[in-house]
Amino acid sequence: MELALYCPVHGYYETKTDNPGRQGDYYTSVGVGEFFGQLLAFQFAEWLEQLRIADCGLRIAEAGAHDGQLAKDILAWLQLKRPKLFEQIEYWIIEPSPRRQKWQEETLKQFAPRIRWFAGLEHASRITHHPKFNGIIFSNELLDAMPVRRLGWDAQNKKWFEWGVTVEGGNFVWARIPDTLASRSGERAGSRGFDPSSILHLLARRSEAETAPSSVLAVLPDGYTIETCPAAESWWREAANVFVHGKLLTIDYGFTADELFSPVRMYGTLRAYYRHHASDDLLANVGEQDLTAHVNFSAIRAAGESAGLKTETFSTQSQFLTRILGKASKDDSFGEWNTNRTRQFQTLTHPEHLGRAFRVLVQSR
């Protein structure tokens, strides 16, 4: 998955500029229009005003900025509606790919003096020598694009195995790797490996007492598949450790661990997207189609809490944006309510569109 999406030569996210959007393979809330960014900007401004008490600069850091459109919508609104705050903000883009950084620089030319790029969060802390990050770290549809590990249940032997990919007759095919879990059992869960004895514990990061009950495992069908995403958890934990005061926010489609571990998701949530069609053929069109898995919000939430963050919000996108709109509509500066905004807001919040499947997690310190 990592190669298919991020190989510098053939990776999907390296070669296709227009993957979100009308011509691309899927839509995101950013593609709906500028209103999404404006609502976030309103909320960010309120949070940053509260953080101003601390004696250092204010920052907004975005990861997974793709072509820079969301950053543009947020910065344009802040510049116009909160000019004083805008002058104090440094906008960081966390972008490992030099090629995507170039696309972003192109989109964000007009805001160049306010923006700094970093290849990763660790680079940002090292380069700025500024351990006192005050501000907001956020992402939209970042964690679902991180490579997952796919685990299957071997009902006969009553144990989990890992799904791998091999080549047969010139084609990619799935292969069961029976021993990877056992050989990694010594590693800490959340780094690259995991403890095979307690898969639900791994999914939810819950206490041992709550791990997969043997009654569930007794009836779990052969081949029942789940994903774990150690990359997303480590990223979140790292982000949690960057700031002294502030908020860590992500918006994505996903479930809690209990929702994930469901009979209706026999084959997990990993899907391919190709020209607006979802497909289970994950090994087709390698490098040409998007691969994405639902975020396990229980695991992400627990990763933040274990790093000392407090969970402030876990809600649907609809609830989150409606709450912001409630505050913004009482503020004269927010701007005129027009049919364009109505149409965008409906798409962003309607349960059949982006409102229910997308969740928002906000943690703070």
Ligand SMILES: C[S@@+](CC[C@H](N)C(=O)[O-])C[C@H]1O[C@@H](n2cnc3c(N)ncnc32)[C@H](O)[C@@H]1O
């Ligand atoms: C599904 S796209 C979302 C794009 C954009 N945020 C939006 O909402 O339209 C996911 C993006 O995250 C980027 N990405 C993946 N891993 C990343 C990481 N560790 N740090 C920063 N960006 C990453 C991908 O390259 C891709 O551009």
